[in-house]
Amino acid sequence: MxxxxxxxxxxxxxxxxxxQTVVPIIGAHKRWPGWMSVAEPAATTQFLLLGFAFAAxxxxxxxxxFSLRLVVLNSHSAKPMLYKISGxxxxxxxxxxxxxxxxxxxxxxxxxxxxxxxxSLRARVLSxxxxxxxxxxxxxxxxSNPFLRLAVPPFDGxxxxxLLQDPGLAFHPPFLYLGYVGLSVCxxxxxxxxxxxxxxxxxxxWVRPWTLAAWIFLTIGIALGSWWAYxxxxxxxxxFWDPVENASFMPWLFAAAxxxxxxxxxxxxxxxxxxxxLAIMAFGFSMIGTFIVRSGVLTSVHAFxxxxxxxxxILMILAVFTGGALTLFAARAGTMxxxxxxxxxxxxxxxxxxxILLSVASLVVFVGTIWPLAAEMFFDRxxxxxxxxxxxAFTPFMVVLGLILPLGAMxxxxxxxxxxxxxxxxxxLVLALALAGLTWAMxxxxxxxxxxxxxxxxxxxxxxxxxxxxxTGRSRDLRRLMRLPRADWGKSVAHAGxxxxxxxxxxxxxxxxxxxxxxxxxxxxxxxxxxxxxNSVERVRGPNYFSTTANVTLAQDGQQIATLYPEKxxxxxxxMPTTEAAIxxxxxxxxxxxxxxxxxxxxxxxxxxxxxxxxxIWAGCLIMALGGGLSLTDRRYRVAxxxxxxxxxxxxxxx
Amino acid sequence: MRRxxxxxGKTPPYILVLCLAxxxxxxxxxxxxxxxxxxxxxxxxxxxxxxxxCLVCQNESIDESNASLARDLRLLxxxxxxxxxxxxxxxxxxxxxxxxxxxxxxxTGGANWLLWAAGPLMLVAALGVGVVYIxxxxxxxxxxxxxxxxxxxxxxxxxxxxxxx
Numbered sequence: 001m002x003x004x005x006x007x008x009x010x011x012x013x014x015x016x017x018x019x020q021t022v023v024p025i026i027g028a029h030k031r032w033p034g035w036m037s038v039a040e041p042a043a044t045t046q047f048l049l050l051g052f053a054f055a056a057x058x059x060x061x062x063x064x065x066f067s068l069r070l071v072v073l074n075s076h077s078a079k080p081m082l083y084k085i086s087g088x089x090x091x092x093x094x095x096x097x098x099x100x101x102x103x104x105x106x107x108x109x110x111x112x113x114x115x116x117x118x119x120s121l122r123a124r125v126l127s128x129x130x131x132x133x134x135x136x137x138x139x140x141x142x143x144s145n146p147f148l149r150l151a152v153p154p155f156d157g158x159x160x161x162x163l164l165q166d167p168g169l170a171f172h173p174p175f176l177y178l179g180y181v182g183l184s185v186c187x188x189x190x191x192x193x194x195x196x197x198x199x200x201x202x203x204x205x206w207v208r209p210w211t212l213a214a215w216i217f218l219t220i221g222i223a224l225g226s227w228w229a230y231x232x233x234x235x236x237x238x239x240f241w242d243p244v245e246n247a248s249f250m251p252w253l254f255a256a257a258x259x260x261x262x263x264x265x266x267x268x269x270x271x272x273x274x275x276x277x278l279a280i281m282a283f284g285f286s287m288i289g290t291f292i293v294r295s296g297v298l299t300s301v302h303a304f305x306x307x308x309x310x311x312x313x314i315l316m317i318l319a320v321f322t323g324g325a326l327t328l329f330a331a332r333a334g335t336m337x338x339x340x341x342x343x344x345x346x347x348x349x350x351x352x353x354x355x356i357l358l359s360v361a362s363l364v365v366f367v368g369t370i371w372p373l374a375a376e377m378f379f380d381r382x383x384x385x386x387x388x389x390x391x392x393a394f395t396p397f398m399v400v401l402g403l404i405l406p407l408g409a410m411x412x413x414x415x416x417x418x419x420x421x422x423x424x425x426x427x428x429l430v431l432a433l434a435l436a437g438l439t440w441a442m443x444x445x446x447x448x449x450x451x452x453x454x455x456x457x458x459x460x461x462x463x464x465x466x467x468x469x470x471x472t473g474r475s476r477d478l479r480r481l482m483r484l485p486r487a488d489w490g491k492s493v494a495h496a497g498x499x500x501x502x503x504x505x506x507x508x509x510x511x512x513x514x515x516x517x518x519x520x521x522x523x524x525x526x527x528x529x530x531x532x533x534x535n536s537v538e539r540v541r542g543p544n545y546f547s548t549t550a551n552v553t554l555a556q557d558g559q560q561i562a563t564l565y566p567e568k569x570x571x572x573x574x575x576m577p578t579t580e581a582a583i584x585x586x587x588x589x590x591x592x593x594x595x596x597x598x599x600x601x602x603x604x605x606x607x608x609x610x611x612x613x614x615x616x617i618w619a620g621c622l623i624m625a626l627g628g629g630l631s632l633t634d635r636r637y638r639v640a641x642x643x644x645x646x647x648x649x650x651x652x653x654x655x
Numbered sequence: 656m657r658r659x660x661x662x663x664g665k666t667p668p669y670i671l672v673l674c675l676a677x678x679x680x681x682x683x684x685x686x687x688x689x690x691x692x693x694x695x696x697x698x699x700x701x702x703x704x705x706x707x708x709c710l711v712c713q714n715e716s717i718d719e720s721n722a723s724l725a726r727d728l729r730l731l732x733x734x735x736x737x738x739x740x741x742x743x744x745x746x747x748x749x750x751x752x753x754x755x756x757x758x759x760x761x762x763t764g765g766a767n768w769l770l771w772a773a774g775p776l777m778l779v780a781a782l783g784v785g786v787v788y789i790x791x792x793x794x795x796x797x798x799x800x801x802x803x804x805x806x807x808x809x810x811x812x813x814x815x816x817x818x819x820x
């Protein structure tokens with residue numbers, strides 16, 4: 001019964017979305033306030049209906065209602081509760097429902113917090129937002145309906161893909177979708193602005209919080225996914241340049257670019273048409289990501305729907321929205337005249353450089369991702385584009401970006417004296433160089449990668465600290481820092497976070513050590529200064545899997561520092577094995593232990609990695625997200641939000 | 656377009672099924688018994704393996720993959736190196752048998768130059784546009800300082816002249 005109500009709510013939401021698309025935009029065009037004001041209640045209603053539909057599906061998963069096809073395919077009665085819930089979005093249909101739920105949530109949030117927007121702009125934004133909703137709701141209802149019943153329900157389900165039964169991955173998709181879909185608001189704002197033909201500083205200020213929020217969620221989502229890959233896939237890689245990873249990385253890069261260019265719009269009224277274009281591209285690439293994941297055109301570990309019909313449908317949505325927006329852009333971009341004037345050396349120019357590097361880097365990832373497809377279609381060649389290509393083609397952009405970032409972040413607006421900034425940053429540069437030189441001397445003649453990465457990372461961190469230090473003024477009064485706008489804090493924190501991530505990537509890539517051996521039980525062995533002993537291997541039974549669990553002690557200088565339990569699991573229902581690496585997380589390094597197959601009596605294959613600075617990669621991402629969060633709470637967004645709470649002009653109505 | 660659809664339709668399920676079948680009987684990436692005695696040779700083998708794609712997996716190198724076919728390829732690479740092949744010869748040997756699909760780092764031959772040149776070309780184009788934009792902005796005048804029109808300069812001249820003794 002609840003399932004049918006959920007299905008019905010989904011259909012109703014589709015109808016409400018159609019109304020929300022059509023009525024407000026006509027109202028905005030004709031200046032009919034009544035028609036325009038349909039948008040807000042419609043947005044709220046749509047969100048509530050989809051929330052109900054999603055809750056109904058979750059209920060079916062939680063109660064293991066095996067009359068639902070989706071539940072049968074992706075759940076099992078013995079599965080832990082957390083994964084029963086995360087199973088709702090651990091599949092194509094359910095994740096699409098989450099996608100539109102978040103889409104409608106963002107639409108509703110524009111309606112709730114957008115009271116200070118001009119009514120016609122708000123109506124148009126909500127209308128565009130609803131149009132995206134209509135397209136994806138049609139996609140769900142006509143090609144991927146989660147509420148389909150089975151005529152003959154089986155006794156139990158087929159279980160969720162065991163790789164997805166993991167806390168890290170349970171929350172990875174919702175965050176990623178919050179990011180992907182958050183960019184839809186920027187897209188709607190861009191299209192609405194194109195229809196209005198007006199982009200000004202205020203528009204920049206309205207768009208920025210949405211971009212920030214989307215970027216924060218994307219950052220967390222990508223970091224979670226990368227961390228999951230690190231501990232779950234069994235060899236401790238953190239990024240594989242897999243098509244689906246790239247699908248999330250491209251919007252992230254574009255969102256980062258958009259974040260920076262909308263500052264220029266807000267503060268200096270320049271880069272307007274470029275910012276609009278970026279907003280369109282950012283969401284366009286989110287949809288390309290959706291297309292890549294769900295069509296199966298590119299083989300990937302993650303692809304979970306390999307259905308041409310669905311692929312074509314998403315391709316059509318993509319073509320209509322991106323194509324339509326770009327056409328509108330071509331027609332209207334000329335009307336957006338820049339106002340701000342700035343010198344060649346200025347913060348504005350630095351941000352232009354940032355945008356060039358981020359967008360081109362993103363396009364390089366895009367070209368690499370679709371090249372196998374293009375080569376096969378046009379040149380009849382079956383080839384692969386893998387990590388070695390991306391490492392070579394993408395990394396230089398990030399190196400250059402890292403080099404100029406601290407300089408650009410401290411250049412004043414409009415017109416800058418380069419000498420002044422270089423003088424201020426000199427100590428940071430010297431420190432970073434010294435650190436790189438020291439590591440180069442210590443590692444004696446190995447690759448340059450480590451020292452270069454450490455230099456970049458520390459240059460970014462010290463650069464951010466310098467930026468804050470200069471804000472204390474001549475008096476070096478630290479209390480002034482507390483009065484800095486949150487956005488400035490956010491900037492320094494996020495940039496430092498990027499530095500820490502680069503630090504971690506460099507450390508892990510340059511100095512990882514690996515050991516593969518057959519370990520005998522009770523016989524200690526040494527891996528780069530650590531002594532490991534395989535004590536025992538036991539067969540254990542988990543809630544819905546069987547496990548071979550090893551007990552390994554880790555010792556350093558004769559002192560035991562940890563006991564690790566690497567596992568090998570097999571899920572009988574899903575018929576899939578997984579590895580659960582055991583990791584001793586420390587500040588400066590991780591020790592990563594994987595257990596393999598039995599090799600005769602009391603001997604097992606064991607792989608051990610010592611991964612220096614591994615944790616810094618994700619810590620840096622979290623710090624970046626934290627920086628974004630600080631910036632999001634900046635007072636000027638709240639001032640704008642608070643304005644609507646101010647009492648209406650206290651005039652006595654003339655009666 | 657026809658080929659596209661054909662390829663689209665058939666490839667993924669086949670790969671998925673194969674991968675699942677292989678996963679059901681797990682073997683592990685680089686086994687102890689595969690490791691060569693000569694560390695220099697082993698290091699070269701590892702480096703080569705990182706650039707070769709596991710044919711039945713989804714975007715994994717044979718160095719990372721647990722599939723048995725990946726193991727065969729790893730052994731093949733080591734065999735070639737032990738027999739005295741250079742890195743390039745060993746790669747050519749494998750590409751001859753498995754096609755360029757196994758190379759994770761695409762060659763620069765044929766249309767692939769476009770792939771490799773895409774980054775630099777786009778960067779040059781973007782820098783060009785950026786430089787033009789920045790120069791135009793730095794020469795532009797902000798609204799309100801558009802300069803004086805003929806009437807205004809005449810009037811200004813009149814005022815200035817009046818003050819002259």
